[in-house]
Amino acid sequence: MTNIQQSYREAAVRGASPVGLVVRLYEQMIEDLRQVAIAIGQNDIQRRSNRIKHAILVIGHLQSSLDFVHGGKVAENLDNFYNVLRQNLLQVQFFPSKRAVAQQITDLRVLREAWVKVEQAERPSGPISAINAALPRFSSTASEPESDRAHMDWQG
Numbered sequence: 001m002t003n004i005q006q007s008y009r010e011a012a013v014r015g016a017s018p019v020g021l022v023v024r025l026y027e028q029m030i031e032d033l034r035q036v037a038i039a040i041g042q043n044d045i046q047r048r049s050n051r052i053k054h055a056i057l058v059i060g061h062l063q064s065s066l067d068f069v070h071g072g073k074v075a076e077n078l079d080n081f082y083n084v085l086r087q088n089l090l091q092v093q094f095f096p097s098k099r100a101v102a103q104q105i106t107d108l109r110v111l112r113e114a115w116v117k118v119e120q121a122e123r124p125s126g127p128i129s130a131i132n133a134a135l136p137r138f139s140s141t142a143s144e145p146e147s148d149r150a151h152m153d154w155q156g
Contacts, residue, residue: 017119019115019118019119020119022062022115023112023115023116023119025058025061025062026108026111026112026115027112028054028058029055029058029059029108030105030108030109030112032051032052032054032055032058033051033055033101033104033105033108034105035047035051036048036051036052036055036092036101037098037101037102037105039051040092040096040097040098040101041098048092048093048096049093052089052090052092052093055089056086056089056090059082059085059086059089062078062082063078063079063082063083066078066079077135078135080135081107081111081135085104085107085108088100088103088104089104092104111135
């Protein structure tokens with residue numbers, strides 16, 4: 001990455017609202033998964049593994065910041081989405097599939113657009129339903145107590 005690109009990214013992050021930062025993290029995951037698909041096509045196992053690992057770190061950061069007390073059903077649905085996304089990425093790590101990666105990118109783009117609507121809204125309470133509506137519905141087979149959840153510091 002050039003110095004100009006790095007400077008632009010740093011400035012965008014410094015000036016971003018909390019929701020804006022979430023949008024940037026979704027964009028990073030989409031880019032990570034785009035690189036995973038390219039790596040699968042080139043049979044580049046190391047690149048695929050590194051990008052999946054990075055995407056999983058981003059998921060962990062997003063998931064660790066969920067507020068279940070105030071976030072209600074939206075936080076629960078996001079938590080479920082992040083769990084399924086992580087599981088699907090681990091599946092791709094062991095059974096590489098460009099099609100599976102493409103589906104994850106599609107899901108992330110839909111949810112990213114919902115976050116963009118939240119970011120653009122002046123009232124923080126109105127567009128939250130856009131996130132809930134955009135979340136794909138997944139059934140969870142196992143739940144883990146909050147105390148068992150790993151919390152990570154985002155390392156970028």
